[in-house]
Amino acid sequence: MKPLTFCRLLSTSASRRAVLRSHSADIETASKPLFEMVWERRLRWGNHPAYICGITDKTLTYNETYRNVLRFSDALHQRGYRHGDVVAACLPNCIEMPTVVHACSAQGIATTTLNPLSTEDDMTRQLEISGARAVVAHPLLLPVARAAAARVPAVREVIATGDDGPPEGVLSFNELLRLGREVTPTLDIDMKNDPVLLLFSSGTTGLPKGVVQTNYCLGSNLLQVISEDFHWEEPGKERFLAVLPMFHTFGMFLYTFKSLLVGAPTVLLPRFAPELFLDAIRKYKPTALHLVPPLITFLANSPDVDHTTLDSLKVLFCGAAPLGETLIKRTYDKTQGKFLFIEGYGMTETSPVVSMSSRQMGTVHGSCGVLLPNTELKCVSVEDGRELEQGERGELCVRGPQVMKGYYRNPEATAATIDADGWLHTGDVGYYDEQGAIYIVDRVKELIKYKGFQVAPAVLEDLLRQHDCVADAAVVGVPDEEAGELPRAYIVLRRSGVAEDELAAFVNGQVSPHYQLRGGVRVVDSIPKNAAGKTLRRQLRDMAEREMAEAEPADAAARGEAGRE
Secondary structure (H helix, E strand, C coil): CCCCCCCEEEEEHHCCCCEEEEECCCCCCCCCCHHHHHHHHHHCCCCEEEEECCCCCCEEEHHHHHHHCCCCCCHHHHHHCCCCCEEEECCCCCCEEEEEEHHHCCCCCEECCCCCCCCCHHHHHHHHHHHHCCEEEHHHHHHHHHHHHHHCCCEEEEEECCCCCCCCEEHHHHHHHCCCCCCHHHHHHHCCCCCEEEEEEECCCCCCCEEEEEEEHHHHHHHCCCCCCCCCCCCCCCCEEEECCCCCCHHHHHHHHHHHHCCCCCCEEECHHHHHHHHHHHHHCCEEEEEEEHHHHHHHHHHCCCCCCCCCCCCECCCCCCCCHHHHHHHHHHHHEEEEEEEEEEEEEHCCEEEECCCCECCCCCCCCCCCCCEEEEEEECCCCCEECCCEEEEEECCCCCCEEEEECCHHHHHHHHCCCCCCEEEEEECCCCCCCEEEEECCCCEEECEEEECCCHHHHHHHHHCCCCEEEEEEEECCCCCEEEEEEECCCCCCCHHHHHHHHHHHHCCCHHHHCCCCCCEEECCCCCCCCCCCCHHHHHHHHHHHHHHHHHHHHCCCCCCCH
């Protein structure tokens, strides 16, 4: 493992005391629209598989996928969709998702992705904010998507995928493919302003907002991750297994864009189920797995995983949340892995990658790697915003071509996240060492990460306060080995007469699965707040940790009694 002897730390005046720059030389950033950038390589792969459905084995080659993209793009144009419009995709991992995204991109139309597990209210809100004019939905998701679309006047029509005929009033995706012509659009794309994706994120705080990922920031990030010191793929000789959801920035980036650039056939799984996941690994023998910590935990703990399970792997990549060194070692030991373990860091607002393990430095377990080319990072004090030196812990701020344009139609939230000098304030607390390796230790932001999904406390708190018996509420994440964090509510009662589990059920019946109060509800006398009225969530998290520590002896005793019985 080579040290980064030429990692550059730029120390200047007191106003810019310590800025970390990538050890890699700058590269040329994106200069052509993403559609052109991705599909100009199709002739290299031609009749090689591009996408394989992990359920049905249906396969599309690069040529077939490209023809479908052109046909759907033309069909949208024939139906009056134009440059600047937005189309929503309510799809699991399926071969239609890349077709929709690239077809829209070819026309200068942005795609916003709806979480398949979202409630009707969630979908309605996103459709309203994004101004989507159409919704493309999987048949199983059609009832909720259609109900949400009916509540939004801007939505003109709903398009259903699947081989069966759609219900009355819904268009057939396959019929549109049949009617579309294989015509390559010619558009004047504004690289830095025209969005390819509007992916919704809660950012550093508050309710979800549409992140504008443009042709420039998304294309530049693709070039960064395949640059000399960060690529590991041998073009045309890799196989990806897509278990991360493509509606999320991580899965979208990997399986809709990067896989096509590097010529990696991608097996698409619509959901994670243990048997389905392991059967797909054994059948398709991927050379790369891209996972989040709960899936690494599954590999480490499942009795069905042994030394033969991952024998095809070259790389195991983990992102979305910090991963402990103990879990990495347990996974290696159990599988007798010869694969390279890579960690990375990013967020939807950085399109999405900021750092990852490099070829030169290798993997430093516990670190999320080093900065990609053209990228800068600094740490600022959480208390007073002053810039910190190497090794000091503070909020991470990032600057580079991959930083989003901003939040869609939300200049106030954009200004609160990206400052006048172009620094994106991530809300994550961390530091970097003398080699330029970056470490995440905490989060300033209020978000809870449940199995890699973002949970905004504000949403749950608002629901809790709607209950007649609740005077005040605060929601925090409590540690969980499998899920990362579980949402737990602390509430102040307006009057007695309601049980904690009744309050949990009141919320859980109105939200998506990852928003449910799996950490429970606790009644307290007051919610700790500062002078400005802001909830002191750290105090609540400390309270939760004490509760869990006090509960451990009792739980262990109960397990012992059960064992003796």
